[in-house]
Amino acid sequence: MAQRSEEVTARGEEHEMTFLDHLEILRWHILRSAIAIVVFTILAMANKEIVFHDIILGPSRTDFFTYRKLCEIGAAINSSGLCIDKLDFTLQSRELASQFTMHLTSSAVIGLILGFPYLFWEIWRFIKPGLYPNEQKNSRGAVFFVSFLFLLGALFGYFIVSPLSINFLASYQVDPSIANEFDLASYVGTLVTLVLSCGIMFELPMIVFFLSRAGIVTPELMKLYRRHAIVVIAFVAAILSPPDVLSMTLMGIPLLLLYEVSIHISWMVRRQDIARLNREASVS
Template structure:
């Protein structure tokens, strides 16, 4: 009877298409489960979520407004101090508050679970990459999560309060009273925050596109003016119809664009150096 060779390693069996689908299904299930868990927590914490998070930018004691007022007092400008918001929020539909409660809980569940959900999807994608691609993509989950959180915070503490204050104080005639529906307020707030969160992922996108050889720093420099126009158009689409919101979105995007150029240039230099080192060996 033949004995197996000592030290013989079993070759890993290649997964079938059905096995890949099954594995993907479980990754997706776990990702959605995490979103559901955080959404449930947000749903149960109704008072904290709505009073301290969602409706906070609609009150004059919001953190950003207090910081603006402090800056205004330091520079001798009282115009930055907001004494009143000039609008009220109403719910004009029978199921309006309950519907918004469910929607806000789902959105907060997605935001809070995003790092874990992305990690689950990344766990499925990463084994299919080449070793060099896996090495190049180390820390992808960390950087994607950090940029997402930074974008959310920028949208919530900078873009949203200034936009809400501008739109609330805008009047075509003093006799018109601003009474906003709850759904309109929440839609504006969540759109601005989520738009900033996903826009802040630009450096990561540029990193992978550069690694794939689809773009270079030189190309991005050549089309810098075109990128500015596109960024302004995107800012106009995803923000309320006011110039302030568009500029608040566009300025950090242009900064991220410049950062992305430097990232692409750095990656290109490292790749060329590695190629030269290989050729000299």
């Protein structure tokens, strides 16, 4: 049943299908995606020490990769200010089921991140048969680039945005007499939000690519509304990041760079469309 949307006639035309047939196919695509995510989630839960001690709690310790590299850079340029050798906060679990809940939540997030390429591949298998042959050709490599950008964004959020934001928030004090003792749920929630937000934001070039292919977005339009885009980016960064200037900046700057990259991608799509139209005109 799941393969019916991909069956074609000898002339390359799809078999006519009812709305319920499409729903049935979509259900199987979603089911397989959910199974893949659940499998990764179970694997993450089974490796609790690696997931929690090494991954989730990694940015809370000074031996984390990012902190060590900052210390090495600081030593190379003779600047001790870059070295983060102390994180002045403690984590606490104030609710009975908090540790179990955070274990389950973090495992599910890791399962979603690792299973995202397969999830998008299943979604693309459902969408692709409905595209025209030239649209399928123009969108070749979509699964790879969408998955690559999402994982790249998640890594950026984990290794860059999260540790610097955690260090800033953990070291900030309105008065020295107030100790920073954070709840485990708050820490995990902040980390998950930053990682997933960066993963989603890094999809901007692919979104612009498809919208440019559809003729909805043009490079001129993006350049015209660049100032408006800056305001929107600042607003999105403020919503998705913790309430501090550093986190907003760390999320806003990559978004601005991705917006500029997206303008060039839109120009590239425009040139390809013009070249294709010229070839078709010369053939006719």
